[in-house]
Amino acid sequence: MEQRYANRISYQVVDVYGEVDNLPDDGLVSRVISGLVDELGMRRVGSLKVTNTSRSKTYIQVIRESHIAAIFTSNCFAVISICSCRYFDESATVSYLKSRLRLKNSGFFSYKN
Numbered sequence: 182m183e184q185r186y187a188n189r190i191s192y193q194v195v196d197v198y199g200e201v202d203n204l205p206d207d208g209l210v211s212r213v214i215s216g217l218v219d220e221l222g223m224r225r226v227g228s229l230k231v232t233n234t235s236r237s238k239t240y241i242q243v244i245r246e247s248h249i250a251a252i253f254t255s256n257c258f259a260v261i262s263i264c265s266c267r268y269f270d271e272s273a274t275v276s277y278l279k280s281r282l283r284l285k286n287s288g289f290f291s292y293k294n
Contacts (some may be wrong), residue, residue, distance in 0.1 A: 197261045204238065204253050207231055214242050214249050217263070217292040221249065232275075239275055 206214075211229050218225055223244040232239045240251040251261045251276075260278050 199259050201253065201257045201259050204255070204257065207240075209254075210240050210276060213238060214251065217249055218242065218244060221263075237279075241271060241274060241277065246275065250274050250278055264268075 188230045214229060216226075224244045226245055228242075228254065230243075232241075235255070237252055237254040242249045249261070249263050253259045259270055262274075262278060264277075265273065
């Protein structure tokens with residue numbers, strides 16, 4: 182978990198990185214995010230928003246005072262992020278997720294068996 186300060190607003194971020202064999206369908210991602218929300222005892226605000234581009238698919242669920250976001254790229258890298266913050270900025274969230282994917286793709290995050 183890391184704590185960041187943006188515009189003097191404190192927020193905490195938990196990131197999960199991974200690779201998937203196939204890109205999941207929207208229903209599966211929706212169920213996983215809903216399960217996380219329920220397990221963590223959070224309250225949803227609105228519905229899951231899905232954004233498609235040619236290179237990735239982004240899912241964002243706004244939760245009261247936080248949000249869960251997931252991004253899956255066409256080459257099957259994935260980041261799921263839980264961000265606890267007072268204010269939600271969708272473009273900042275998507276930029277953050279893409280920056281984390283760039284770090285992962287560059288080899289910064291390496292896993293040894």
